[in-house]
């Protein structure tokens with residue numbers, strides 16, 4: 001990839017960015033610059049990345065909103081930017097399926113060399129999984145605004161991979177929590193919470209003239225909401241992440257301005273959140289098991305005294321005595 005070094009390119013970057021921020025009127029230069037980007041986006045060209053606009057944005061991780069503006073501007077349905085699928089509807093459905101496909105491909109490529117190698121320990125395999133597959137799966141997750149259905153899909157993939165690595169079959173009846181404990185990793189929900197809080201900390205500490213920070217604190221001056229349930233926003237996701245990690249909403253920005261304190265706090269919070277989730281899961285499971293046993297012992301057959309697990313079971317058993 002070409003590195004823009006000349007003064008001319010630098011000027012174009014500044015010019016294009018000022019256009020994105022709406023500081024200049026449309027002119028022939030704007031038409032030309034955006035026309036070139038549209039052609040590259042449509043033809044899925046690799047040199048899309050060397051376009052001044054894209055190049056300037058490369059240092060910015062919060063690309064979703066900026067590129068959303070470009071997409072609307074260019075009237076392209078979707079295109080891949082730095083490996084992220086961006087759609088004009090701003091939906092993450094395609095992005096999640098692409099991420100799962102890419103992670104699955106990188107998992108498949110290591111099948112012979114790593115997963116099937118009996119000389120490697122489970123610990124090494126899990127470390128490789130975290131470094132290669134998991135990072136491909138959660139690439140760019142810092143700016144995602146996920147619904148429960150997306151997290152479910154990601155979690156299913158995470159479990160499927162870990163179970164295959166550790167050779168746990170369905171009939172072994174190992175719970176998801178035990179799989180995570182064995183692999184010494186956390187659930188997707190916790191990993192997402194942690195990386196979003198880490199990114200929010202970076203945003204808070206950025207200087208005020210940086211685009212991601214401006215976008216983070218900005219809001220639309222006009223427009224109206226559609227009827228029905230409002231679409232989920234990053235703000236709501238962040239609020240939930242803070243609640244999960246038991247961080248007070250009121251002064252989280254003050255805490256985040258200290259990098260070291262913020263890191264410790266978020267890590268501790270995420271670990272506590274994971275523990276609480278596991279505890280709740282264990283309690284629920286114990287309650288279900290206890291419920292089955294207690295109900296089972298209380299329904300004996302009045303003819304032969306056989307103990308049935310449920311009323312339904314008793315009814316079907318009673319057919320024997322007809």
Ligand SMILES: [Zn+2]
Nearest residue numbers: 301303304306
């Ligand atoms: Zn009976």
